Amino acid sequence: MDLMVKIKPERLLADLHELRKFGACGKGVVRTAFSQVDLDSRQWLIGKMTEVGLHVQVDVIGNVIGYSRNSGQALLMGSHTDTQPEGGWLDGSLGVIYALEVARTLLELPNTQYLAVDIASWMDEEGTFCGLLGSRSFCGKISPKVIANAKDRSGLTLTEVIHAAGLNEVPVARIDPGRYVAYLEAHIEQGARLVSAKKRIGVVTAIVGIRSFKLVFTGEQNHAGTTPMQLRKDAGMALIRLANDIDATYGKISGDTTVWTIGHVKFEPGSHSIVPGHAEMMLQFRDPDSQLLDRFEAVLYDLVATGKKTGPVEITIEPLGAPIPPAFMDDGLQEHIVRAAETHAPGDWIRMPSGAGHDAMVFADILPTAMLFVPSIGGISHSFAEDTKEEDIVLGCQVFATAAASILKAHI
């Protein structure tokens, strides 16, 4: 008989709902990185990790990491507890509480209690200050300059909030790759692939690469009645024309899995009777194919160059954060998850790519890495309406726990 580890569903769900209270807002959660509710939730998490008997470290960047006191190589499991400005209750939180439940389940069972599981909540995956901040910092993949320059959209700096949280004197936590067998992360799918396929577990094959850009248009603010069309330097209209061109061109060169989004647009001063003198937009595109990402980026820069040449509005473009390369999940680890899924829910799983970025992508070139997905109702995420069926939440953790034990046992 295959290995089968039994988690405690009530305890898992109770912890998820307790964490949900920090920043609860209707059905959703507003718990952006370094907000007071985020800091409060980390204190709560420290308590939970300590109860389990882990040695807890909070590092300068706000990562909360619970280290196993068992000897031997460990499994590192985690995700994030910060949310989008209008976040769902499971995005990130699910993976952290799964990790907690797996750690304590293995410690409770006689045939697994010697296994070492470290668990973590990585700071600011959602990019309030800097996307994937915590995991990148832990993996030594972020420069002090990026951290020094990071700020939120109101202009608050990361340095300020680190000081305000009393973390500035605390050391940074860095990965010891020799300590770990693998990195595992569970997450809600955040899309509709599992729901469409009527499957309950997703075994992730790869995480798409992501490139984001900020475009700034500088024209001349003027009166909307007295400035003839031919004399205008309308930053807003320049933005609309370029955005429309980008979208039309991308539609012709995209692959099956490519997505692109203009999620933010702002006109200044933003009055109906003033020609905007300033406008800005944020554009992001994703695909597992780096060459396709290159083509998208080249087209973008070409269209900006054409727009600048045509005038009369100045256009600047800069990457928004570092580009995130596609990350491939470890084949061997995928097999462990597949076997665990077959054990608990035979035939009820599929292999799939991840359209969303995750902390796991940061680990993929340092440790063998894998991810497990559970379905998102209606495919909805980054929204207060985000949810997952209770039985899917429980099944996902069950599969995750069995896979974790199986991976550790195979290795040690």
Add this chain to the structure above:
Amino acid sequence: MDLMVKIKPERLLADLHELRKFGACGKGVVRTAFSQVDLDSRQWLIGKMTEVGLHVQVDVIGNVIGYSRNSGQALLMGSHTDTQPEGGWLDGSLGVIYALEVARTLLELPNTQYLAVDIASWMDEEGTFCGLLGSRSFCGKISPKVIANAKDRSGLTLTEVIHAAGLNEVPVARIDPGRYVAYLEAHIEQGARLVSAKKRIGVVTAIVGIRSFKLVFTGEQNHAGTTPMQLRKDAGMALIRLANDIDATYGKISGDTTVWTIGHVKFEPGSHSIVPGHAEMMLQFRDPDSQLLDRFEAVLYDLVATGKKTGPVEITIEPLGAPIPPAFMDDGLQEHIVRAAETHAPGDWIRMPSGAGHDAMVFADILPTAMLFVPSIGGISHSFAEDTKEEDIVLGCQVFATAAASILKAHI
């Protein structure tokens, strides 16, 4: 010899600069209707009007009106002292202080001191709560329902600010058309026509009609990585496509004087990694030709209907405030201004339409109405950079005073 009235340039400039201090922000002014600095500036203006010997009334809507104590028909002169969210120092203020300077100049001179001049600052010309609010209220052209529903972009209601200003028990001021010979208003041009023509005085022939609309796009907020393009209901992208179509179509059917502006665009939630579920934009167009305005409006509604049919994003459209019809200036009054301009600056004037709306347009079907423009440096307005040469400010008031005396003397 033609009539010539001499104003006091130092006094005029001193008052303009004193008024500028209320809400000064760099070179510009932030003095939106019913803000504390706006209310403070009205107290200052009441003091100025009282000094001149006028009987001052502040009405329920915040209009400040100084009535002459002289008998006989009067000339009504005014403009507004409220500003845009990022306003220039002369937009509106120039006309109010010109009116003040003309009133006191005529009262000081032996051959004009019997003439009656009423002066006013009309509330909220710029539309913080409701465009042309004060002049429309004074002329009985605004319904109680519109006033009851008026609110600023933060959701603050006009009713609330009227109460907060302690004006709710004060009666409304209404025009007595029989009292007046004419309505006169001076204003900065806010465009570059005078500068281009190298002329210092504009005699306005007509004011363009204005129609404004708010479009709301309702899609489905979702994750920018996990939602395939074909399943998106992207409110932001729907806005960009429609805005681009509107602009392209208008470019084909516009006249020489037509202008159109998308001054405000907002995506929600406005994150670079979230497909916007909600977007809104404000569109405005202007022309002196009502039939052209009708065509523009028909095209707009057609494009919205096509967008709704195409889907998948819901689109609603509604007029933003009442449409403003074109207004024509009185020929006889224009002649008086032309003669005054010839007296003080021979050959240095032109006739021109106004691309901007003004309180004068509200009066044009009730009283013979006329407007005088002074040049705007670089044609810049609705901007902190807005300015007019000091000698042009002085000349404009000089011409305005002589024209006012000439109009009153011709009539009485």
